[in-house]
Amino acid sequence: MLTAAVPLAAARAQDRACNAPPELLEAGAPLPATVRAVNAGSLRILVVGGASVLGPGTSGPAAAWPARLEALIAARRPGLKVEVAVKGRRGLGTAESAALLEAELARAPAQLVLWATGTESAVRGREVDEMVEALNGGLEALRSAGADAVLIDPQFSRFLRTNANVEPYLDALRLVAGAHRVPLFRRWDLMRAWAEAEVVDVERAPKPERVAATDRLNDCLAQALAALLRDGAAEARGRPRP
Incomplete structure (x- = not known):
């Protein structure tokens, strides 16, 4: 049951975001550069991270969550010119991704950066x-460049x-996001909630159904991230969420 403390937009987005827990759809911080870009009619989003940003195991590039997010934004804002650029590879560490996003922003400015990180640090111990030092440096660089940032924590995996002590890295990402006042997309908690509720669970999907389950997961992630x-954006506008 929803409580009065849950933001209206999060409550209304719940069904659209594959029945995600409403509190996981809250940004907790404004996205002013994104709002300015949308108002100006053109938004460039840079996605940086490990293999997950490339959509491994999906039916194709269009099914990866960054592509699905771009499609969702374009459908909601038909007059907006939106571009989602994706830069990532398997095993990309936080320091490497921080350097990559700085180089990409110097090459082509973006108003919003979605930074998925933490998995490589946890896997390698x-x-x-x-990791925190690299995050701090990267977020300061984004602030200096005038871009909004959203941190994205690791994918849930049994x-x-x-095989790894993930919790310290998840905790550190929450603390860094709070210190820099940037949203944290809690992918770990979302995927765990979906798995427990049997909404989508790629790890336990039968092999013939795994590609379809991976497509479904990426679509759900895109819906939740869009919410x-x-x-x-609504927080940046200083008005009640739609």
Whole structure:
């Protein structure tokens, strides 16, 4: 049951975001550069991260969550020129991705950066402080460039949970997002909630159904991220969420 404390946009977006828990659709921070870009009629989004941003296991590039997000934004804002540029590769660490996003912004400015990170640090057992230092540097660079940022934590995985101590990295991402006042897209908690509710669970999908399940997961992630972005935009506008 929804409580009065849940933002209206998050509550209304719940069904559209594959029955995501409403509190996971809240931005918790404004996205002013994104709002300015939308008002001006052109929005460029830069997505940086590991293999997950490329949509591995999907039916094709159009099914990856960045492509699905671009399609959702274009459908909601038909007059808006929107471009989603994706830069990533398997095993990309936080320091490497920070350097990559700085280089990409120098080459072609973006108003919104979606930074998926933390998995490589957890898998390799890197020092949490090392990840935090790279995050701080990258977010400061984004602020100096005038771009909004959204941090995205790792994908939920029972295998990863069993074989790596993920919690310190998830906690660090929450703390860094709060310190810099940027939204955190809590992908780990979302995917765990969907798996537990049997909305979508790629790890336990039968092999013949795995591609369809991966497509469904990417679509659900795009819907939830779109809802979070709308919440952050509404917060930047200083008015009740639609």
